[in-house]
Amino acid sequence: MxxxxxxxxxxxxxxxxxxxxxxxxxxxxxxxxxxxxxxxxxxxxxxxxxxxxxxxxxxxxxxxxxxxxxxxxxxxxxxxxxxxxxxxxxxxxxxxxxxxxxxxxxxxxxxxxxxxxxxxxxxxxxxxxxxxxxxxxxxxxxxxxxxxxxxxxxxxxxxxxxxxxxxxxxxxxxxxxxxxxxxxxxxxxxxxxxxxxxxxARNMMAEVLLPRIRGYIRQHLCDPNLSADTIAHAHNISTRKLFRLCEDADFSLEQWIITNRLQGTHDELARPETRALSIAVIARRWGFGNPSYFARRFRTMYGLSPRAWRDLAATQAPPHV
CATH class of the missing domain: 2.60.120.10 (Jelly Rolls)
Structure with missing residues (x-):
């Protein structure tokens, strides 16, 4: 200053x-x-x-x-x-x-x-x-x-x-x-x-707001209350306007949130330092409150269950020195 x-x-x-x-x-x-x-x-x-x-x-x-x-x-x-x-x-x-x-x-x-x-x-x-x-x-x-x-x-x-x-x-x-x-x-x-x-201004709106929205979502992926309403409120726009922006950009808000949350749990399940944590705890840390829903979406995205992925990742981890 x-x-x-x-x-x-x-x-x-x-x-x-x-x-x-x-x-x-x-x-x-x-x-x-x-x-x-x-x-x-x-x-x-x-x-x-x-x-x-x-x-x-x-x-x-x-x-x-x-x-x-x-x-x-x-x-x-x-x-x-x-x-x-x-x-x-x-x-x-x-x-x-x-x-x-x-x-x-x-x-x-x-x-x-x-x-x-x-x-x-x-x-x-x-x-x-x-x-x-x-x-x-x-x-x-x-x-x-x-x-x-x-x-x-x-x-x-x-x-x-x-x-x-x-x-x-x-x-x-x-x-x-x-x-x-x-x-x-x-x-x-x-x-x-x-x-x-x-x-x-339609194209300008998408160019300016969508990167901010994606950044906000990344910062709040672990918040179980993350929703279209909270995202819209954080950017001082209506929820309807938020969905319109996403639709114009061919961008599925819900799917993008779920995909990034699944990626977070996928990475965390593979870490040796999190082996002591239950799969349900890790899922909750990434905003998944329903274990059955999480397991179903994880299997759909990665082709195997969260437990099977954790076991497989453990066999591929470098030996502890």
Missing amino acids: AIIYQATEVPVHEREAVLRSAFDGQSWPTTVDLGNADSADHYMHAWEFGQTSIFQADLTDLRLGRSPKQIRVGPSEMLTIARQQNSVGKHDQFDDRRTVDTGQLMIVDMNEPYQFSYDGRGASQAFYLPLEQMNLPRTVVKEAAARLPASPLYSLFSSHINELTNIGDAIAGTDAASAVGESSIDLARTLIASAYDPDY
């Missing part, structure tokens, strides 16, 4: 000038008005994730915007998706005036005039995304901005921004930060495209 501004580290009589300078350094030509600029608890932080970054400002009575002249002088190469961290923001762009409550998102096209403000103490998180990589028509961005909450990824992306500010320090400067940035661009593209038109 880069600390852009920390009021307690700046003499009171210098705070307003330093704060404005810090704000200018994180943005493009922008008009900024601040209430109580001398406050001791103002701060601004930033995190970089490859080609993307998040700028978080915690200030009082903020007013900011871009005029046509400022845009001509300093065009931006970034698109912003901002999340209101606390208080209620007011956003005005494309003749669309709206309030932005805590946790809600707004698209800010930095190359179109806009105004944003909040009264009293507030904070927002601005996610800067490179326009070239976003690769979306301006009309798509403009129309999606007016109906962003319609995207099934809306809640997921809000949580994503907040989570990145929590882990940003831990992954700063690592390969993981660049990978997170790339995946964030894909997620943001799909968020905007799906708000614009679900059919327009």
Whole structure:
């Protein structure tokens, strides 16, 4: 994390000038008005994730915007998706005036005039995304901005921004930060495209969500409560949407879970260090609560019973030294 501004580290009589300078350094030509600029608890932080970054400002009575002249002088190469961290923001762009409550998102096209403000103490998180990589028509961005909450990824992306500010320090400067940035661009593209038109975004949705869903399943294979409902809830989509995604990708959710669980039990039964555990215990560890069902599915997949496989694996194991 880069600390852009920390009021307690700046003499009171210098705070307003330093704060404005810090704000200018994180943005493009922008008009900024601040209430109580001398406050001791103002701060601004930033995190970089490859080609993307998040700028978080915690200030009082903020007013900011871009005029046509400022845009001509300093065009931006970034698109912003901002999340209101606390208080209620007011956003005005494309003749669309709206309030932005805590946790809600707004698209800010930095190359179109806009105004944003909040009264009293507030904070927002601005996610800067490179326009070239976003690769979306301006009309798509403009129309999606007016109906962003319609995207099934809306809640997921809000949580994503907040989570990145929590882990940003831990992954700063690592390969993981660049990978997170790339995946964030894909997620943001799909968020905007799906708000614009679900059919327009259908392929994007599958490309973005299915790898995340498969990863989530791998992490929770041993959870007996793993289900379509829990998977959908974890990704902030409906169960119906989850099944639709899987169907469009010719991907059987239930079969994929069972296959991976069976593979886990198959491998564990072959390990000498688990010989003291009963087959039923190992099956339960992989989410199979019914021993008969487990044995039937195991035989169907591998052509022999779990006990026969364990005995066979024992004869093939290298001798203990």
